[in-house]
Amino acid sequence: GIQVEQSPPDLILQEGANSTLRCNFSDSVNNLQWFHQNPWGQLINLFYIPSGTKQNGRLSATTVATERYSLLYISSSQTTDSGVYFCAVGTSGGSNYKLTFGKGTLLTVNP
Amino acid sequence: DADVTQTPRNRITKTGKRIMLECSQTKGHDRMYWYRQDPGLGLRLIYYSFDVKDINKGEISDGYSVSRQAQAKFSLSLESAIPNQTALYFCATSAGGTTYEQYFGPGTRLTVT
Numbered sequence: 001g002i003q004v005e006q007s008p009p010d011l012i013l014q015e016g017a018n019s020t021l022r023c024n025f026s027d028s029v030n031n032l033q034w035f036h037q038n039p040w041g042q043l044i045n046l047f048y049i050p051s052g053t054k055q056n057g058r059l060s061a062t063t064v065a066t067e068r069y070s071l072l073y074i075s076s077s078q079t080t081d082s083g084v085y086f087c088a089v090g091t092s093g094g095s096n097y098k099l100t101f102g103k104g105t106l107l108t109v110n111p
Numbered sequence: 112d113a114d115v116t117q118t119p120r121n122r123i124t125k126t127g128k129r130i131m132l133e134c135s136q137t138k139g140h141d142r143m144y145w146y147r148q149d150p151g152l153g154l155r156l157i158y159y160s161f162d163v164k165d166i167n168k169g170e171i172s173d174g175y176s177v178s179r180q181a182q183a184k185f186s187l188s189l190e191s192a193i194p195n196q197t198a199l200y201f202c203a204t205s206a207g208g209t210t211y212e213q214y215f216g217p218g219t220r221l222t223v224t
Binding site for chain 2 (some may be wrong): 004030031033035041042043045048050086088090098099100101102103104
């Protein structure tokens, strides 16, 4: 099956700093989502972005499907951004319903 | 109100007990999913359902069963719980067709002692 690798596994920032999280995947995808899992365990949809670029406030994401990677940018980080960020992908060919998750990036934003 | 709800939110049970986790959605989506998350890992798919009459196994279905009671309800059962089923369980929905985005419930934290 498809492999999903996220980097870095851990990231510690001071409030106000910017960061880039990366997601590499091993096959063509027609579904790619970024999630934020908050300290209470809830999964928050950030972006649905199988290709192209999207922005939502301080967050933006870019997926380059032909090169099989996606980037999540967090600008002017806040302590509430802390948590785990997951990339999840679904492949074409009938498996688009099934999301394969990476292991996540644990982000800690210190005040 | 949340679009995808799960009950209970937390549950502690003993080895060998039968337990049911419930999921309801008001999004009007056809497709529903059950995932589990173990510490330090991403989510893995247990079962999925494309409509009331269509239920399919995911990658880790052993030890679990499901029931799609209605378009809006999808339940996960552990017939005889064991400690390695201790995990965080998520229900998710998607619209179907060429719309692939999935929306997740708040999760159920299950502990099997």
